[in-house]
Amino acid sequence: MTAGGTTLASALAGEAALVAGALAVLAFDLTGARNWAAGARWRAATTLGGVAVLVALTLVWRVGAAGPAAGGSFMLDALGTASRAGILVLAGLTLALTNGARRLRHPAEFVALVLLATTGLLVMAVAQQLLLAFLALELASLSLYVLAGFDRTRPESAEAGLKYFLLGGLSAAFLLFGFSLLYGLTGSIEFTGIAAGLAQPGLSPLLAVALVMILAAFGFKVAAAPFHLWAPDVYEGAPPVAAALVASASKLAGFTLLVRLLWPGLGAVAAGSGLPGWLPVVALISAASLLLGNFGALAQSNLRRLLAYSAIAHAGALLLGVMAAGAAGPGPLFYYAATYGLATVGAFGVVTVLDQAGVGPGITDLAGLHRRSPLLAGCLLVFVLSLAGIPPLAGFVGKFLVFAAALRLGGLHSPAGVLAFAAIFLSAVALYYYLGVLKAALVTATTPDQETRITVPVPAAVTLVAAALLLLLLGLWPSALLGLFS
Amino acid sequence: MNALPCTIYVSFAGALLALLAGSRSATLARVVALATAVTALVMTLVAAVHFVPAAGLQTLVDRPWVDSLGVRYHLAVDGISLTLLVLTGIAATAGVLFSWNIGERTGEFFALFLALIGGVYGVFLSADAFVFFVFYEIAIVPKYFLVARWGSTNREYGAMKLVLYSFAGSALVLAGLLWAYAAGGGKSFAVSDLAAAAVHFSRLQQLGMFGLVFLGFAVLAGMFPFHTWAPTGHVAAPTAASMLLAGVVMKLGAYGCLRVALPLFPVGFAYWQPVIGWLAVAGIVYAGVIALVQDDFKFVIGYSSVSHMGFVLLGLAAANVRSVSGAVLQMFSHGIIAGLLFAVVGRMVYERTHTRKLADLRKMALYRRLPFAAGVFVVAGLASMGLPGFSGFPAEFAILIGTWKTSPLWAAIAALGVLVAAAFTLRVIQVSFFGTVTATTEGPELPPLPPITLAERAGALLLIATTTLIGLKPDLLLDWIVPSLQSPMFQSVLKGGGS
Numbered sequence: 001m002t003a004g005g006t007t008l009a010s011a012l013a014g015e016a017a018l019v020a021g022a023l024a025v026l027a028f029d030l031t032g033a034r035n036w037a038a039g040a041r042w043r044a045a046t047t048l049g050g051v052a053v054l055v056a057l058t059l060v061w062r063v064g065a066a067g068p069a070a071g072g073s074f075m076l077d078a079l080g081t082a083s084r085a086g087i088l089v090l091a092g093l094t095l096a097l098t099n100g101a102r103r104l105r106h107p108a109e110f111v112a113l114v115l116l117a118t119t120g121l122l123v124m125a126v127a128q129q130l131l132l133a134f135l136a137l138e139l140a141s142l143s144l145y146v147l148a149g150f151d152r153t154r155p156e157s158a159e160a161g162l163k164y165f166l167l168g169g170l171s172a173a174f175l176l177f178g179f180s181l182l183y184g185l186t187g188s189i190e191f192t193g194i195a196a197g198l199a200q201p202g203l204s205p206l207l208a209v210a211l212v213m214i215l216a217a218f219g220f221k222v223a224a225a226p227f228h229l230w231a232p233d234v235y236e237g238a239p240p241v242a243a244a245l246v247a248s249a250s251k252l253a254g255f256t257l258l259v260r261l262l263w264p265g266l267g268a269v270a271a272g273s274g275l276p277g278w279l280p281v282v283a284l285i286s287a288a289s290l291l292l293g294n295f296g297a298l299a300q301s302n303l304r305r306l307l308a309y310s311a312i313a314h315a316g317a318l319l320l321g322v323m324a325a326g327a328a329g330p331g332p333l334f335y336y337a338a339t340y341g342l343a344t345v346g347a348f349g350v351v352t353v354l355d356q357a358g359v360g361p362g363i364t365d366l367a368g369l370h371r372r373s374p375l376l377a378g379c380l381l382v383f384v385l386s387l388a389g390i391p392p393l394a395g396f397v398g399k400f401l402v403f404a405a406a407l408r409l410g411g412l413h414s415p416a417g418v419l420a421f422a423a424i425f426l427s428a429v430a431l432y433y434y435l436g437v438l439k440a441a442l443v444t445a446t447t448p449d450q451e452t453r454i455t456v457p458v459p460a461a462v463t464l465v466a467a468a469l470l471l472l473l474l475g476l477w478p479s480a481l482l483g484l485f486s
Numbered sequence: 487m488n489a490l491p492c493t494i495y496v497s498f499a500g501a502l503l504a505l506l507a508g509s510r511s512a513t514l515a516r517v518v519a520l521a522t523a524v525t526a527l528v529m530t531l532v533a534a535v536h537f538v539p540a541a542g543l544q545t546l547v548d549r550p551w552v553d554s555l556g557v558r559y560h561l562a563v564d565g566i567s568l569t570l571l572v573l574t575g576i577a578a579t580a581g582v583l584f585s586w587n588i589g590e591r592t593g594e595f596f597a598l599f600l601a602l603i604g605g606v607y608g609v610f611l612s613a614d615a616f617v618f619f620v621f622y623e624i625a626i627v628p629k630y631f632l633v634a635r636w637g638s639t640n641r642e643y644g645a646m647k648l649v650l651y652s653f654a655g656s657a658l659v660l661a662g663l664l665w666a667y668a669a670g671g672g673k674s675f676a677v678s679d680l681a682a683a684a685v686h687f688s689r690l691q692q693l694g695m696f697g698l699v700f701l702g703f704a705v706l707a708g709m710f711p712f713h714t715w716a717p718t719g720h721v722a723a724p725t726a727a728s729m730l731l732a733g734v735v736m737k738l739g740a741y742g743c744l745r746v747a748l749p750l751f752p753v754g755f756a757y758w759q760p761v762i763g764w765l766a767v768a769g770i771v772y773a774g775v776i777a778l779v780q781d782d783f784k785f786v787i788g789y790s791s792v793s794h795m796g797f798v799l800l801g802l803a804a805a806n807v808r809s810v811s812g813a814v815l816q817m818f819s820h821g822i823i824a825g826l827l828f829a830v831v832g833r834m835v836y837e838r839t840h841t842r843k844l845a846d847l848r849k850m851a852l853y854r855r856l857p858f859a860a861g862v863f864v865v866a867g868l869a870s871m872g873l874p875g876f877s878g879f880p881a882e883f884a885i886l887i888g889t890w891k892t893s894p895l896w897a898a899i900a901a902l903g904v905l906v907a908a909a910f911t912l913r914v915i916q917v918s919f920f921g922t923v924t925a926t927t928e929g930p931e932l933p934p935l936p937p938i939t940l941a942e943r944a945g946a947l948l949l950i951a952t953t954t955l956i957g958l959k960p961d962l963l964l965d966w967i968v969p970s971l972q973s974p975m976f977q978s979v980l981k982g983g984g985s
Contacts (some may be wrong), residue, residue: 069515223504272627331554385627390623390624390626390627391619391623391624392620392624394619396623397552399661400555400616400664401554402553402674403660403664404555404667404668405666407665407667407668408668408672411665411669412665412694417665417668420664420667421661424656424657424660424661424664425654425658425661427653427657428650428653428654428657431649431650431653432650433647433648435630435646438630438631439634439642442631442635443631443634443635443642456641478552479551479552479553479554480555481527482552482553483553485554486552486554
């Protein structure tokens with residue numbers, strides 16, 4: 001093997017482990033586990049998948065921040081390592097939750113798709129080149145489309161899959177269009193080359209078209225308004241485990257790629273020199289997401305749709321982190337995205353167990369949860385309070401870091417500062433709907449049909465408690481994550 | 487001295503233990519809660535005995551926390567915070583005693599109660615604005631569940647209103663603090679560093695930042711016209727929570743104004759001072775008049791709290807050493823007296839008569855059927871009116887004298903508020919306990935009410951002893967408070983005025 005091949009192999013060892021894991025899961029299910037009962041097949045598939053994720057995590061960690069790899073196609077830096085590790089942890093939690101979910105058919109296919117999606121997300125986190133970024137995004141997206149429609153017993157799931165696929169296909173077209181314009185304008189598909197090209201004077205106004213196309217596509221990917229329309233339906237209809245992956249790991253990867261593309265790549269045209277830059281566009285999307293997410297969530301009566309609107313609101317705050325990343329580095333953005341992902345996986349984990357126990361989908365169906373399963377109620381409390389940004393949970397520190405970074409850009413005279421203020425005040429609105437969920441789960445008295453206890457499968461219980469503890473620990477010692485960037 | 491940070495940890499650990507104990511036995515949870523509250527109280531008292539009054543904060547813990555923000559886990563104490571720590575210890579202990587009868591989800595109740603206490607201790611000990619804010623927000627969420635789950639009358643509405651007001655207030659504080667942090671170069675959240683940076687801010691920035699931070703804290707302190715959450719919330723809350731919310735948690739707001747808003751932004755304060763003073767005066771009189779016409783026993787106490795907190799804000803607005811030391815004394819005094827009043831109304835009377843309507847209580851001849859409650863309420867009422875011999879007197883007196891030096895008009899109107907307080911207190915004493923003295927001596931004998939329990943007696947005596955002690959010897963606290971106000975941090979805002 002050539003020297004280039006060796007570095008490439010070591011750089012992508014984690015991804016290779018996941019693909020191998022996916023194939024192994026499929027092969028084992030077709031051979032060894034062929035005649036097993038459904039439960040055993042699920043356990044076998046998730047265990048194999050979990051091992052693959054752990055191996056990938058070790059490999060990714062060992063590669064570390066080695067610098068650009070494979071001729072500049074990849075960037076193995078602190079952000080890449082942290083983000084890949086974060087994606088793997090979130091994917092691992094998702095897989096572990098599968099054991100608490102309602103049994104679907106085809107366990108091996110489900111797990112293999114989760115692994116393939118994760119592979120795509122990992123490549124997204126280190127891609128430093130347009131073509132590779134697009135391929136990774138598509139690998140992840142196509143797997144997620146199928147996962148969203150995986151539950152063939154429920155028409156909502158098919159609807160979610162189709163909607164996600166159609167809108168996702170449209171956004172991919174936008175992205176490709178934007179990328180090809182960018183290539184045409186700068187003559188390079190590598191972020192460094194693009195940055196060099198954009199630093200030249202006399203840019204074409206077509207750049208504005210390219211920027212809008214790219215931002216619209218990413219707006220879709222991270223569920224930012226006004227490209228959010230798929231989110232509530234997918235979160236509601238998809239199997240909750242698939243929704244957890246869409247809401248957490250996929251978001252972390254999307255923001256990592258976005259911040260890489262915007263700052264090192266398009267940083268020269270952030271504010272626009274004569275031409276309109278992308279900062280105002282991102283600010284607009286962020287403002288729209290904050291407003292629509294928070295006020296939209298007020299009207300929801302379905303827990304999953306509420307989580308979707310809360311995701312839109314959080315996307316708005318994360319975009320603030322993107323705007324601030326040029327000055328403050330990617331640390332605050334990563335911390336926010338990773339801990340948000342953790343809280344969301346946890347919340348969807350609770351939804352998963354409830355779904356398997358036949359509870360839901362309304363918020364009022366949570367009534368009496370504190371009696372039916374104190375464990376679920378306690379975990380839900382932690383996840384929702386972290387989403388609401390209440391200390392000492394990690395969600396608070398994330399909010400604080402991002403808002404502080406945004407305000408440092410230029411105080412109240414910059415759009416980011418104004419948006420940070422708006423986001424702070426909207427968090428009071430957010431607390432209202434989050435408390436509504438907690439009220440149902442922890443305060444409201446039970447009716448007779450809500451008296452039966454909910455049994456939580458052990459793997460799911462362990463996963464939920466682990467996620468809750470992680471949120472608490474990361475909130476108390478934020479430097480554990482932030483230290484990766486210093 | 488060094489045991490003080492442990493009050494925080496002990497409270498949180500006690501919360502966890504109470505939760506675990508509650509799943510086994512309610513009594514065990516109560517004992518755990520009482521042991522926790524008493525341990526923390528003893529810690530504050532031991533620290534108080536060894537406390538040497540001095541200008542400025544005495545550091546207890548100082549270590550890096552969030553390096554990328556320049557946040558340090560910095561806990562420190564001075565005479566002002568020590569006064570409020572002792573108050574927290576006493577109010578927490580009394581609160582546990584007065585909620586001894588909570589029988590439903592006892593463990594969870596005490597867990598939330600102790601978590602709230604832990605947050606309060608943390609706020610009073612913080613010397614770093616980030617740490618301060620963290621503890622301040624930790625203290626918000628337990629309030630919701632305490633009121634919404636164990637409260638009465640319109641509890642879910644009252645709880646949501648209370649928490650959203652508090653949280654909106656804290657959002658204002660966060661906005662103001664982050665703005666100051668960013669404008670100061672984003673190096674440190676230490677209150678002293680922020681204050682040093684704030685000297686260079688433009689006048690407009692100071693006005694804006696002070697406005698945000700002060701208003702945010704003042705919402706929690708119950709400043710008119712942002713006080714409406716307080717009566718509804720405190721009426722809906724279960725007794726121990728009312729005691730703690732009105733007695734201690736409202737003080738967090740006033741303490742934030744004094745500890746953070748004033749020293750950080752003296753220029754902003756100078757601009758807003760007249761507005762704050764007038765709002766405080768308006769709150770004193772308005773809430774007093776409203777209390778005069780309530781027909782619900784607990785609402786009278788709820789509004790009286792707003793009126794008395796108006797004195798605290800007035801003391802701060804007058805901004806001289808005497809008025810501010812009076813304000814701190816009033817925070818302590820009101821914490822004790824409001825606790826006592828809510829205990830009588832919520833625990834001793836309501837849970838036995840199941841009504842708080844003054845019209846109903848009037849017919850019940852409670853002075854004969856609950857003589858202990860009547861006695862306690864008379865004492866608490868006299869203390870609340872500001873009679874000499876109780877802690878309210880030196881506090882309100884110092885505030886009025888201090889305010890006179892700044893604005894005789896404010897002092898005059900506030901003195902009118904003292905008269906209104908006497909009026910509504912006497913009215914409620916008369917109506918609720920001595921309503922039909924003549925009629926019932928002739929009428930049929932009313933069924934006996936459940937006797938006052940030992941826990942209630944202990945709690946009431948603890949609070950009465952405290953208010954009397956401070957009433958007779960206010961220097962116990964003033965000797966801590968006044969030297970603290972000599973620190974350079976406060977000297978930038980406070981004008982002389984002697985002590």
